[in-house]
Amino acid sequence: MQQKIATVLLGLLWLVALASSKSLSNPLADNEDAKLTVPELIVKYGYPVEIHNVTTSDGYIKEVHRIPYGKRCGPAEGKKVIWLQHGLLGDSSNWIVAGPEKGLAYNLADECYDVWMGNYRGNTYSKRHVSLDPVADKEQFWSFSWNEMGLFDLPADFDYVLNFTGTDGLYYVGHSMGTTGFWVCMSEHPEYNAKIKLMSAYAPVSYTQHMISPIALIAPFNGEVEWLLAMFGLYEFLPSNAFMDLIGQTVCHQNSTIKDICSNVLFLVAGFDSDQMDADLMPTIMGHVPAGASVRSLVHYAQGVISGLFRKYDFGRAGNLEIYGQVDPPEYDISKITAPVALYWGENDWLGVKSDVYRLAEQLPNIQRKYRIDHDKYNHLDFLWAKDNVQLINQQTIEFMKNF
Numbered sequence: 001m002q003q004k005i006a007t008v009l010l011g012l013l014w015l016v017a018l019a020s021s022k023s024l025s026n027p028l029a030d031n032e033d034a035k036l037t038v039p040e041l042i043v044k045y046g047y048p049v050e051i052h053n054v055t056t057s058d059g060y061i062k063e064v065h066r067i068p069y070g071k072r073c074g075p076a077e078g079k080k081v082i083w084l085q086h087g088l089l090g091d092s093s094n095w096i097v098a099g100p101e102k103g104l105a106y107n108l109a110d111e112c113y114d115v116w117m118g119n120y121r122g123n124t125y126s127k128r129h130v131s132l133d134p135v136a137d138k139e140q141f142w143s144f145s146w147n148e149m150g151l152f153d154l155p156a157d158f159d160y161v162l163n164f165t166g167t168d169g170l171y172y173v174g175h176s177m178g179t180t181g182f183w184v185c186m187s188e189h190p191e192y193n194a195k196i197k198l199m200s201a202y203a204p205v206s207y208t209q210h211m212i213s214p215i216a217l218i219a220p221f222n223g224e225v226e227w228l229l230a231m232f233g234l235y236e237f238l239p240s241n242a243f244m245d246l247i248g249q250t251v252c253h254q255n256s257t258i259k260d261i262c263s264n265v266l267f268l269v270a271g272f273d274s275d276q277m278d279a280d281l282m283p284t285i286m287g288h289v290p291a292g293a294s295v296r297s298l299v300h301y302a303q304g305v306i307s308g309l310f311r312k313y314d315f316g317r318a319g320n321l322e323i324y325g326q327v328d329p330p331e332y333d334i335s336k337i338t339a340p341v342a343l344y345w346g347e348n349d350w351l352g353v354k355s356d357v358y359r360l361a362e363q364l365p366n367i368q369r370k371y372r373i374d375h376d377k378y379n380h381l382d383f384l385w386a387k388d389n390v391q392l393i394n395q396q397t398i399e400f401m402k403n404f
């Protein structure tokens, strides 16, 4: 019992420390790439960029970033369209901060893909709504988890990009929650399966039973954690980048002698791999992430740690009866995810744990590939910016997509 309480307290402390980071100022910011927006960064590195606004059927306005062509091939009709979807606490910067040589978005543009990068509701680029204000109406605005991202965000994104480009299908790469939203979308709106040429799932997350991370620590608290955080007025998880900026500019300074500690502390949430950690990128990365998330997205994952099931949000007995007409939340029907899927997983991933990934793989009806990244310490965030990603993952993905 004491251990359980200690665990809960630790989880809460972690949440509150990160969530209250808003008040810290950042007098030391001196890294240009940390401060540029995603479109500004893309322009800086010599690629064309477009900004699109997509409005969901429930009123969220999301910014989408497009790199229509790369350095080896110009604009053309009928290019292959690819959608990149970031994970928890991430944004479209995840696909470009590694720079033009290693960033997946740039590599794909140079392979002649028409690259679109989504931003889920609630992150840096998608804090807008047709009628709700993220601050004044915070309780309503932030009452979503990745369930709503799969139900509303991705269908709106897909409709928009398919219409805009005039193509009948797209390639999809999702990381972490970018995969979770995809599973929700395809199981709840099965008509979208036919529009997906190949889903490349990086660090796939559906079942979270074996998750090892502070998200798992909040699990014993279940519904109450959200209530508690709501008391603090924290509907939004991680309201600002200021705290991370501060760490990024001080502890993780390029010349700092304690860079390793920095990566230890920061990467506690998602696993740690010093081999593939590019310390020089840290100030830039931390200028962009964490990019904002709702508390409910974390709680929803934590619920899966306890239930061992991949199912809808648990509102508690009374809430569930009212919303679902049953005591327990319904499970997502994985058998409806008929789009072709390639799974990419890391041995040292604390969030997309091998046993959970394998359980998903057994139930997915159209598995094309189950690929273990060829590096023993490869972790959850390595998928985005590990030193050797061109060989470890980018080329793997691009080569395999040629079959579809």
Ligand SMILES: *[C@@H]1O[C@H](CO)[C@@H](O)[C@H](O)[C@H]1NC(C)=O
Binding pocket: 051, 052, 053
């Ligand atoms: C997207 O929305 C913003 C804010 O309303 C607006 O300034 C911008 O012009 C819009 N962009 C496009 C391409 O419609």
Ligand SMILES: *[C@@H]1O[C@H](CO)[C@@H](O)[C@H](O)[C@H]1NC(C)=O
Binding pocket: 160, 163, 164, 165
């Ligand atoms: C479809 O795309 C065209 C531009 O290619 C645009 O003019 C039109 O408004 C779009 N329709 C919808 C429903 O988004």
Ligand SMILES: *[C@@H]1O[C@H](CO)[C@@H](O)[C@H](O)[C@H]1NC(C)=O
Binding pocket: 254, 255
């Ligand atoms: C970091 O060290 C390099 C070489 O020692 C130096 O040129 C550079 O100015 C230093 N950067 C900062 C921000 O102190």
